[in-house]
Amino acid sequence: MQHKPFAHRDRDWQSLAAPAVLILTGLLLVIGELLGIVSVVRIENLWPMAVLLIGLSELSPDLARNGQEKRGNGPR
Numbered sequence: 215m216q217h218k219p220f221a222h223r224d225r226d227w228q229s230l231a232a233p234a235v236l237i238l239t240g241l242l243l244v245i246g247e248l249l250g251i252v253s254v255v256r257i258e259n260l261w262p263m264a265v266l267l268i269g270l271s272e273l274s275p276d277l278a279r280n281g282q283e284k285r286g287n288g289p290r
Contacts, residue, residue: 232268232271243257
């Protein structure tokens with residue numbers, strides 16, 4: 215059984231991090247709403263900011279460099 219080098223496992227974790235955060239945030243909002251702790255109506259104005267932050271995180275140089283390496287267009 216071969217193990218992937220650490221760098222590959224690190225990239226796998228990074229690709230799962232954003233969806234995991236979004237799923238956990240959604241679950242916390244739904245559960246908080248059901249328990250009466252969080253009001254989704256009060257925080258609905260934060261969604262545009264969340265979309266902007268996700269978009270900016272996708273444009274970060276680290277992610278762009280990783281994307282180029284995956285396509286084979288990395289630095290020479």
